[in-house]
Amino acid sequence: MIIVLLGPGAGKGTQADKLASRLGIPKIATGDVLRSAVRDGTRRGLEAKSYMDRGDLVPDSVILGILQDVMTSPATKKGAILDGAVRTVPQAEGLGVMLAEIGKKIDKVLLFDVDDDELVKRLSTRTVCEGCQTPYMGREPGSDCEKCGGKLVRRKDDEPEAVRNRLAVYRRQTEPVIDWYRDHDVEVLEIDADAPVDKVTARALKALGKMGRGKVEAGSGKREAAGGKRGKDRAKRGSGK
Numbered sequence: 572m573i574i575v576l577l578g579p580g581a582g583k584g585t586q587a588d589k590l591a592s593r594l595g596i597p598k599i600a601t602g603d604v605l606r607s608a609v610r611d612g613t614r615r616g617l618e619a620k621s622y623m624d625r626g627d628l629v630p631d632s633v634i635l636g637i638l639q640d641v642m643t644s645p646a647t648k649k650g651a652i653l654d655g656a657v658r659t660v661p662q663a664e665g666l667g668v669m670l671a672e673i674g675k676k677i678d679k680v681l682l683f684d685v686d687d688d689e690l691v692k693r694l695s696t697r698t699v700c701e702g703c704q705t706p707y708m709g710r711e712p713g714s715d716c717e718k719c720g721g722k723l724v725r726r727k728d729d730e731p732e733a734v735r736n737r738l739a740v741y742r743r744q745t746e747p748v749i750d751w752y753r754d755h756d757v758e759v760l761e762i763d764a765d766a767p768v769d770k771v772t773a774r775a776l777k778a779l780g781k782m783g784r785g786k787v788e789a790g791s792g793k794r795e796a797a798g799g800k801r802g803k804d805r806a807k808r809g810s811g812k
């Protein structure tokens with residue numbers, strides 16, 4: 572089973588880990604496989620490194636090559652949870668083509684849906700240690716790190732305005748991705764992620780479990796069933812036109 576995760580960041584990696592262990596398939600985080608390909612000096616890793624050394628973004632084609640290496644390895648024989656592989660429509664298309672080349676396809680897309688205000692609130696209580704980069708929740712900037720005694724700071728990325736900008740970019744890029752998957756008959760399960768970690772995992776597993784029982788037709792109300800908030804937001808936006 573190949574599952575693609577979508578969502579604006581906060582907590583998605585944790586959910587990927589939890590789902591991976593519950594479903595018995597590995598989590599493949601694009602950033603991780605890119606770093607290890609570079610470290611191992613694989614052909615595609617070296618190619619990626621040449622871009623990174625120049626300060627350029629690694630092109631999608633190179634990333635897809637690295638993902639293809641991973642997706643043809645024995646570790647992913649039973650499937651994988653792909654985190655960070657798809658943010659834009661071209662990436663969704665590229666991933667689909669790459670998987671088709673190796674005789675695989677995406678089974679489901681899990682969309683972790685969070686309320687913008689909630690996310691801003693959550694991230695603004697996050698601090699990280701200047702020294703060892705350990706993240707903390709609910710600790711004031713300026714307090715001491717328990718691990719190394721370094722000072723805790725709030726990352727610029729986590730300031731409310733930065734978070735809102737990031738969310739705006741995310742929505743602009745990702746909304747079309749969701750439509751693209753629906754148009755290509757890949758089921759998108761929306762998970763309300765405004766809840767404690769374990770509850771969100773349970774919701775995701777439940778949504779995935781329901782899926783096995785037969786094909787759900789497009790527009791059958793599956794969106795409501797998964798408890799997604801996005802549909803409502805969209806309805807709001809629609810009526811505001």
Ligand SMILES: [Zn+2]
Binds near residue numbers: 701703
């Ligand atoms: Zn520290």
